[in-house]
Amino acid sequence: xxxxxxxxxxxxxxxxxxxxxxxxxxxxxxxxxxxxxxxxxxxxxxxxxxxxxxxxxxxxxxxxxxxxxxxxxxxxxxxxxxxxxxxxxxxxxxxxxxxxxxxxxxxxxxxxxxxxxxxxxxxxxxxxxxxxxxxxxxxxxxxxxxxxxxxxxxxxxxxxxxxxxxxxxxxxxxxxxxxxxxxxxxxxxxxxxxxxxxxx
Amino acid sequence: xxxxxxxxxxxxxxxxxxxxxxxxxxxxxxxxxxxxxxxxxxxxxxxxxxxxxxxxxxxxxxxxxxxxxxxxxxxxxxxxxxxxxxxxxxxxxxxxxxxxxxxxxxxxxxxxxxx
Numbered sequence: 617x618x619x620x621x622x623x624x625x626x627x628x629x630x631x632x633x634x635x636x637x638x639x640x641x642x643x644x645x646x647x648x649x650x651x652x653x654x655x656x657x658x659x660x661x662x663x664x665x666x667x668x669x670x671x672x673x674x675x676x677x678x679x680x681x682x683x684x685x686x687x688x689x690x691x692x693x694x695x696x697x698x699x700x701x702x703x704x705x706x707x708x709x710x711x712x713x714x715x716x717x718x719x720x721x722x723x724x725x726x727x728x729x730x731x732x733x734x735x736x737x738x739x740x741x742x743x744x745x746x747x748x749x750x751x752x753x754x755x756x757x758x759x760x761x762x763x764x765x766x767x768x769x770x771x772x773x774x775x776x777x778x779x780x781x782x783x784x785x786x787x788x789x790x791x792x793x794x795x796x797x798x799x800x801x802x803x804x805x806x807x808x809x810x811x812x813x814x815x816x
Numbered sequence: 817x818x819x820x821x822x823x824x825x826x827x828x829x830x831x832x833x834x835x836x837x838x839x840x841x842x843x844x845x846x847x848x849x850x851x852x853x854x855x856x857x858x859x860x861x862x863x864x865x866x867x868x869x870x871x872x873x874x875x876x877x878x879x880x881x882x883x884x885x886x887x888x889x890x891x892x893x894x895x896x897x898x899x900x901x902x903x904x905x906x907x908x909x910x911x912x913x914x915x916x917x918x919x920x921x922x923x924x925x926x927x928x929x930x931x
Contacts, residue, residue: 621887640866642889643843647862649888650844677863684867692874 617656619649626663627652630670636756640685644678690756696809700802709801714794721790731793738800823858827868829910830860832877832895832903840881840894843869869893877902 628645635641648669656665669675700706720727779785834849835841841849846869847860872878877899881892895903 618886619888624886624888639891643866643891646842646885646888646890647844647866649886650842653886654848674862677861680863681861681866684863685870688867688870688874 617653617660619653619662623662623666624649626666630666634679635682635686637686637689640682640689644682647678693756693806693810697802697806700805701798706798706802710794710798713797714790717790717793717797721786728789731797735793735796735800738797824864826910827860827864828872829903829906831865831868831872832899832906835878835893835895836900836903840892842890842892872899 624645627648628641631641631644631648635644648666651674652662652665652669656662701710717727717731720730830850831846834846838849843862843865847862847865850858850860869878873880873893877896878893879896879899881894883890883892
């Protein structure tokens, strides 16, 4: 018995809360739909069959598979993100960002505030999808490590309060901001890699 | 998959061999094909199959094609060029393993005649 588009949609909706990655979710939807099409005879009730599947060991096995696949995908994108920092292009971006901020600090003390403002704006941008740039990479990171990814932001923003007398603090701030802006750019590139998924 | 470490170690070889023979296949189709070939003796579970497929894909041994079939998107897997070479290697490894096992289990039988 072939499933209708509405029935397929029902499966996808049920999986949505358990599966983060769209491509994995669509593949699992197809798996369940194929199973139900094979086991359901004409006239059988789809909703009851789906409910039975979702409460059976099949779903547990399916979610075990999903967690494994998510681990593979997380690792792939994490490496994709981190590898960029040690590439020649990455080092160039870090150097450019740090130099620009350094030159800015020579122009006036307002540079620090500009950097904090811009970085906060970028974090909001990635999290809320402002201008259509919602970052799947950050959303996944947030899901995995809660809010701890915001620690660097907190460290830089609170650094002045606790280490004001430290002579190297301004330089560390410049390097810190340089790295954070570079990370923003690499998050943008990693997000682009997410979007090249063949389920786009 | 059937509860045996002997089978578990050969999962990727089974997948690659099936893809070599059938061109391209989707996940559910692979589970059913294995069940059919082994007359239900061997069952590949979702928990083992999909992570293996994704791992092979991330290693560049499999390529994917997505098509809309029966109101949903379906992901087909097929061997890449390096996947085809790797299948030959894996099959050779498996055949050697079987030969060695036969030599150990039935030392009187010439292994070359058994394959």
